[in-house]
Amino acid sequence: MQFTINGETHDVEPDIRASLLDVLREHVGLTGTKKGCDHGQCGACTVLVNGRRINSCLTLAVMHQDDDILTIEGLGSADNLHPMQAAFVKHDGYQCGYCTPGQICSAVGMLDEVKKGWPSHVSDKLDSVSLSNDEISERMSGNLCRCSAYPNIVDAISEVSGLTPAQKEAADA
Amino acid sequence: MKTFAYSRAESPEAAVAAGGRFIAGGTNLLDLMKLQIETPESLVDISRLDLAKIEEREDGGLTIGALVPNSDLAADPRVIAGYPVLSRALLAGASGQLRNKASTGGNLLQRTRCYYFYDKATACNKREPGTGCSAIGGVNRILAILGTSEHCIATHPSDMAVAMRALDATIVTLKSDGDRRRIAIGEFYRLPGDTPQIENVLEAGELITHVELPTPPKGEQLYRKVRDRASYAFALVSVAGIVSVEDGKIASAALAFGGLGPMPWRDPAVEAALIGQAPSDAAFAAAADALLKDAKGYGTNDFKIPLTRRTLIASLRELTGVSA
Incomplete structure (x- = not known):
C-alpha cells in the first residue's frame, strides 16, 4: 500500500486490518500520533486527512491510499513550531502531553471549520458563526485531557484564532 | 478483529x-x-462512490447522497435555511472528528450503544439471538421505554435519524438485483419483537444511495437533546419538533423522539392531541399523555418517563412561544 504522509510517499505492507493510526505508528514510525482508547472516544489519534480532522484509530489504512495525510510531525518541528504548537507551549496547554498531538491537530482542523462558517451545537445562529471560549470547548469535545488542562488549551486555541479578551467576553456574554 | x-x-x-x-x-x-x-x-x-452531493430537486426538496458526511450536511446552507432541525440534530451528535467521517447512510444504520450489546460476557438477543437480554433487570438507565419487547430494550442511538423522521424523509436504495426502492423513514426501522437482530427492512446486499427530504415544512423547528454531558454524549431523550401556529391554533405538528425506543419514535396520537388546539400547557400535557400512554420503565430507566414529559412540554413551549 502507498500512502502520502506529510508530503512524503511511503510504501508499506500492513495487515488489511490495520488502522491508519497503526500504519502511522508501527509501519511508518511516526509515533507523534497517539493511541488512547482506540475506539474514537478520546481524540488522541486525531490527524488531518485532506485537511479534515478525523480519528485515525477508527479508519482502515487501506481506505486512505489516495489521501493527503498530515500528522503532528508534518505540522511543525521542534525548531519550527506551528503557531498552534507555540501557543500550547506558551499557555502550558498540557501536563503529561499524551493528548497534545491530537489536541493540536484537532484545533488546527477545527479553526479551519470555523473559517468555512460551520456552526456548532452552541452557536446561537446556524448561519453566522462567531468564535468564543464556549464555542472552542464545544468544538473540541472530541479531545479528552485526563490532566484536565482544558482552560489552558482553550487559551492557546483562542490566541491562535485571534480572539481578543474583549471579543471572548462579548461572545461569551 | x-x-x-x-x-x-x-x-x-x-x-x-x-x-x-x-x-x-x-x-x-x-x-x-x-x-x-x-x-x-x-x-x-x-x-469513493459519487454519492457525496446534496442536490435541490425541482419539487423544492433536497436529495442527500448517502456518503455526505455528517459535518457537511449540518453546515449546508440549504439545510440550515430549510431544515434547521436536521442541522441542530447532527451538531448535537458525536464529536467534530466523528462527524467529519460518519456518512448519512451509515448514521441511519448505527447500532445501539446498549452496554450489554457491547459486552460479550453478557447475554444479548441482538448480538447473539436466543441468548436472552441482560439489560432487562440490569443497568438500563440509557435504554428504551417505548417499543420494547421481552427480548430487547435497546435504543436507536442516532440524532440525525430523529430529525429525518420528523421531516418525513425517504430512503432511496439500490438492491442487489439492480432494482431501486424508495422507503419512507417511518417504514424503514423495525420493532425488536422476538428478532431484535433485524433492525430495518433492508434486504441482504441492499445499498442506501440517497435520502430525500420533502419541501421545507412551515412553522418553527427545534431539536432539544437531554444527555449526561453537555457535549459528545448520546441522548437520554431528544425531541425533533416542527410546529406551525395559525390564528392562535396549532395548524401542524411533527414530533419525533430519540433515546426512547428502538427506532426514531413518532406517534400520530401525539400530533393529533395538538392540532387544532390553542398552544397551552394543558394541550402540551395531553400530548405527553398520548406519547407516554404505553411507556414502560425497567428500573433504572424509570426516570425517563417524567423526563420525557418535561422535555416535550418545554420543547412545545419553545416552538409555540408559550411561556412557562
Missing part, C-alpha cells in the same frame, strides 16, 4: 453485486469489528 477480504467498489451497481458488507465512514462498524461484535467476511469500500 477478525480478518476480512477487502475490495473498493467503482460504482453503486458494482457495490451491490460484490455481495459484502459496505463500509463508508466506518466509525461505528470498525468500533464493533475491533470488539468482534461485527465480524464481516468481506468489506466493500463504498467511500
Whole structure:
C-alpha cells in the first residue's frame, strides 16, 4: 500500500486490518500520533486527512491510499513550531502531553471549520458563526485531557484564532 | 478483529453485486469489528462512490447522497435555511472528528450503544439471538421505554435519524438485483419483537444511495437533546419538533423522539392531541399523555418517563412561544 504522509510517499505492507493510526505508528514510525482508547472516544489519534480532522484509530489504512495525510510531525518541528504548537507551549496547554498531538491537530482542523462558517451545537445562529471560549470547548469535545488542562488549551486555541479578551467576553456574554 | 477480504467498489451497481458488507465512514462498524461484535467476511469500500452531493430537486426538496458526511450536511446552507432541525440534530451528535467521517447512510444504520450489546460476557438477543437480554433487570438507565419487547430494550442511538423522521424523509436504495426502492423513514426501522437482530427492512446486499427530504415544512423547528454531558454524549431523550401556529391554533405538528425506543419514535396520537388546539400547557400535557400512554420503565430507566414529559412540554413551549 502507498500512502502520502506529510508530503512524503511511503510504501508499506500492513495487515488489511490495520488502522491508519497503526500504519502511522508501527509501519511508518511516526509515533507523534497517539493511541488512547482506540475506539474514537478520546481524540488522541486525531490527524488531518485532506485537511479534515478525523480519528485515525477508527479508519482502515487501506481506505486512505489516495489521501493527503498530515500528522503532528508534518505540522511543525521542534525548531519550527506551528503557531498552534507555540501557543500550547506558551499557555502550558498540557501536563503529561499524551493528548497534545491530537489536541493540536484537532484545533488546527477545527479553526479551519470555523473559517468555512460551520456552526456548532452552541452557536446561537446556524448561519453566522462567531468564535468564543464556549464555542472552542464545544468544538473540541472530541479531545479528552485526563490532566484536565482544558482552560489552558482553550487559551492557546483562542490566541491562535485571534480572539481578543474583549471579543471572548462579548461572545461569551 | 477478525480478518476480512477487502475490495473498493467503482460504482453503486458494482457495490451491490460484490455481495459484502459496505463500509463508508466506518466509525461505528470498525468500533464493533475491533470488539468482534461485527465480524464481516468481506468489506466493500463504498467511500469513493459519487454519492457525496446534496442536490435541490425541482419539487423544492433536497436529495442527500448517502456518503455526505455528517459535518457537511449540518453546515449546508440549504439545510440550515430549510431544515434547521436536521442541522441542530447532527451538531448535537458525536464529536467534530466523528462527524467529519460518519456518512448519512451509515448514521441511519448505527447500532445501539446498549452496554450489554457491547459486552460479550453478557447475554444479548441482538448480538447473539436466543441468548436472552441482560439489560432487562440490569443497568438500563440509557435504554428504551417505548417499543420494547421481552427480548430487547435497546435504543436507536442516532440524532440525525430523529430529525429525518420528523421531516418525513425517504430512503432511496439500490438492491442487489439492480432494482431501486424508495422507503419512507417511518417504514424503514423495525420493532425488536422476538428478532431484535433485524433492525430495518433492508434486504441482504441492499445499498442506501440517497435520502430525500420533502419541501421545507412551515412553522418553527427545534431539536432539544437531554444527555449526561453537555457535549459528545448520546441522548437520554431528544425531541425533533416542527410546529406551525395559525390564528392562535396549532395548524401542524411533527414530533419525533430519540433515546426512547428502538427506532426514531413518532406517534400520530401525539400530533393529533395538538392540532387544532390553542398552544397551552394543558394541550402540551395531553400530548405527553398520548406519547407516554404505553411507556414502560425497567428500573433504572424509570426516570425517563417524567423526563420525557418535561422535555416535550418545554420543547412545545419553545416552538409555540408559550411561556412557562
